[in-house]
Amino acid sequence: MKSRPRRAAAGDKDPAASMALLREVMDPPLDPGYASSADRRERAGQPRSTGGRTVLLVVTSVLLGFLLSVAAQTLRTPDPADAATRAELTERIETADALGDEHATQIETLRGEITNLQDRLATPVVDQAELDEAALAAGATAVVGEGVVLTLNDPPPSADRTDDERVLSRDLQTIVNGLWAHGAEAIAINDQRLTSTSTIRFAGQAIVVDLKALARPYEVVIIGDREELMDEMRSGSTGSYLTELRSDYGILVDLSPQDEVTLPAASRLSTRVAHVPEQTRASENDQ
């Protein structure tokens, strides 16, 4: 029987004695308690095993089952509650996102209709070129041109990373303002075109541009004179701000000048309160 103790004979020097611990771990003999009690019973003329039909054993197994199910229940209760909440939140976010996308496409089609109708009217109150130029400046059309792509990302998570070592809405505001001041003609952050009424702010932990939450990394695409923009981002005030972000907060900054970048049209252009004064409209109609 292989259940006999291995180190039986005294003085039997096993050449692999130093490996005994390792062997015991990999291929352990039967628990010595069982082995010795079985030997004792054998010597007393009883069968080696007591069998599995004793009251003691039944009570122990009931207790073991109880321990098992109680432990399982106790230790897994907090998770389902969290998971349910998380799933619900995810679902809500997804629904809201889908709704937002739907609205964006709706805006797109409506704007297309407006353009069509304007074209069909064919009584241009304003010169078409002038209209196009205004649309370009207002961010109502997609634009193409040379520019720079600036990518910002949070440092990879590590044990000593503090909570403020990440890209803040304030950073994006400062950078965007600096770029507007130094030759940027159109800017988009993660495909969200910035206009004169755009907002960049924090909602909880997320950066929100024009009511749309952005996910990392933040890709700021700027159209403008490349040399001027690069100068500003290397040695201007924006440049020193970026350097500070990089050195003090470990934020990953990547700059790449591009021959041609495309920015989409802004999705939100309407004003709610501001409107064209009556006089101007009347005088325009008179012309």
Next chain:
Amino acid sequence: MIPLIGLAAGIVMGLVLSPTVPLWLEPYLPIAVIAAMDAVFGGVRAALEAAFNDKVFVVSVLSNVLVAALIVLLGNQLGVGSQLSTGVVVVLGLRIFSNVAAIRRHLMGA
């Protein structure tokens, strides 16, 4: 067979009664379960090798659970509770696996 029925009865009892475990006892539960499992597999192996003894089994279950709980308690007092728990899990896990390997050898000859 009877121990298996007992085990199932215990599980059902736990599910039906679903007692609330006091908070201070919670850290010991996972370690206690693993220690009990180690004793159970040891017992099954002994039964297969025709050397099972109910008293030894009960003592091994109790001592395993107690010692495991003691180690966790000591670890918590010393501030290394999680490391010691990991150590206990590793050692008992090794024993469980090697006992299961022995059981497999007996049942399937492989």
